Amino acid sequence: EAGVAQSPRYKIIEKRQSVAFWCNPISGHATLYWYQQILGQGPKLLIQFQNNGVVDDSQLPKDRFSAERLKGVDSTLKIQPAKLEDSAVYLCASSLERGGEQYFGPGTRLTVT
Amino acid sequence: GENVEQHPSTLSVQEGDSAVIKCTYSDSASNYFPWYKQELGKRPQLIIDIRSNVGEKKDQRIAVTLNKTAKHFSLHITETQPEDSAVYFCAAVYSNYQLIWGAGTKLIIKP
Numbered sequence: 338e339a340g341v342a343q344s345p346r347y348k349i350i351e352k353r354q355s356v357a358f359w360c361n362p363i364s365g366h367a368t369l370y371w372y373q374q375i376l377g378q379g380p381k382l383l384i385q386f387q388n389n390g391v392v393d394d395s396q397l398p399k400d401r402f403s404a405e406r407l408k409g410v411d412s413t414l415k416i417q418p419a420k421l422e423d424s425a426v427y428l429c430a431s432s433l434e435r436g437g438e439q440y441f442g443p444g445t446r447l448t449v450t
Numbered sequence: 451g452e453n454v455e456q457h458p459s460t461l462s463v464q465e466g467d468s469a470v471i472k473c474t475y476s477d478s479a480s481n482y483f484p485w486y487k488q489e490l491g492k493r494p495q496l497i498i499d500i501r502s503n504v505g506e507k508k509d510q511r512i513a514v515t516l517n518k519t520a521k522h523f524s525l526h527i528t529e530t531q532p533e534d535s536a537v538y539f540c541a542a543v544y545s546n547y548q549l550i551w552g553a554g555t556k557l558i559i560k561p
Contacts, residue, residue: 378553379539379554380494380539380551381551382548382549385547392547393548428493428494435547436543436547438484438496438499439496440496441493441494441495442493444493
């Protein structure tokens with residue numbers, strides 16, 4: 338089966354600019370996750386969707402980050418405006434059900450200058 | 451609060467020796483404990499997992515043990531090889547279905 342797809346793979350922007358990431362989960366996976374992984378740290382959950390509804394966004398900096406999964410399949414994560422500390426790898430993962438095995442995409446490496 | 455503690459942060463072992471990484475969790479309702487391996491510049495990949503109804507699970511050179519009473523679980527890698535070098539993360543699914551990650555262990559296999 339096809340894995341989790343993400344694009345772009347790399348992005349370099351200046352601070353205060355905006356950026357968007359796209360994720361296509363494994364077909365049939367109801368749960369989708371966005372993680373932020375700063376170099377040398379473990380993944381930090383930003384937001385979790387169950388179908389097209391948000392079930393956990395407690396660690397999402399809502400003043401600048403937003404995410405949507407309108408049709409319960411693809412998802413986009415947006416940062417506006419970006420800050421230097423947003424430089425990280427943004428990982429998308431999906432699972433068949435909540436609490437199930439998570440499969441990760443290749444990630445998007447964001448550099449904010 | 452919900453957390454998973456992982457030790458050690460760095461582990462260096464001689465090739466062929468065993469490696470053990472330990473994690474503790476705080477939510478007694480947790481029932482799923484995956485371990486992920488992340489090589490430099492790559493995505494985390496599930497290497498083994500265990501559910502709360504079993505105490506041990508093995509897959510070739512990798513094993514995981516779970517002690518629900520003490521709320522800790524461990525990853526054991528035997529006969530380590532150079533390709534085992536990576537960062538390993540433990541995690542626990544809490545009662546709200548959120549996966550809480552440990553801070554990671556950098557495993558170095560010395561030739």
